[in-house]
């Protein structure tokens with residue numbers, strides 16, 4: 001008779017948190033930053049800690065999300081869990097949201113650590129760009145370029161429509177040799193800056209208000225050996241007064257309208273500015289703002305009610 005293989009010592013803790021759905025993006029960014037592997041979001045779900053299947057999906061859980069992740073069971077485990085707890089406490093301040101839960105247990109089946117990867121498939125942008133996670137980097141044949149990105153942040157891999165649309169317009173309008181310098185406002189994971197470099201730009205400056213975005217973007221630059229051509233700085237368009245050949249800004253309508261004149265000043269003619277993050281019903285407002293900044297639309301893309309525009313100085 002064969003004996004089962006001895007169980008390996010515990011190496012991972014799995015953690016579950018039940019949080020208000022509206023906070024899932026900011027919490028997943030923070031959690032990823034703390035070093036969690038394999039973040040999975042279960043929508044419309046609640047936690048049932050004493051059950052083996054500790055997540056229940058039920059219509060009663062509307063407005064709640066359960067996030068699942070794992071930390072290595074090392075000397076930093078307790079500190080990381082405490083940091084997550086403190087962060088949750090600081091966010092869930094009103095009474096209705098004060099009932100968040102955190103539940104942890106030793107990870108029994110570490111297949112989970114690789115299974116989650118199936119959610120991150122390569123994203124292809126036409127015939128120009130293939131965006132892959134670090135564990136799946138198929139060779140590409142020019143003119144296709146490859147961009148490796150560490151998933152984890154919600155806006156990170158090109159699968160969100162606003163990022164996807166910006167990437168499509170970027171791939172269609174960036175001209176190698178003409179568009180040499182890039183400013184990426186609201187760079188997040190650095191995806192648009194790094195894509196521009198892979199598509200023929202020479203240098204990129206990415207800016208973001210969030211400190212953790214800068215760290216992730218720098219990490220992604222290194223993954224692609226682009227760290228000498230990409231610079232990421234915490235802040236916004238006003239960190240520089242230089243002009244650039246190509247600009248990208250995938251933010252939301254309000255900030256885009258507020259900064260449109262400053263973006264126009266930083267766009268060296270005949271440069272192109274790609275704007276994304278706009279819902280279809282907001283497009284007229286953006287077009288009015290573009291008009292006042294003497295910018296004109298040269299290309300437009302739409303998906304799932306989102307709109308992205310490529311614009312240039314009016315001649």
Ligand SMILES: C[S@@+](CC[C@H](N)C(=O)[O-])C[C@H]1O[C@@H](n2cnc3c(N)ncnc32)[C@H](O)[C@@H]1O
Pocket residue numbers: 155156162163166185186187188189190191192207208209210213235236237250251255277
């Ligand atoms: C929708 S995400 C886009 C991230 C990435 N560029 C992409 O396309 O996936 C917007 C990013 O803009 C940043 N952001 C929001 N307002 C900003 C502002 N006024 N200046 C600079 N960054 C800003 C946010 O922190 C966030 O990382």
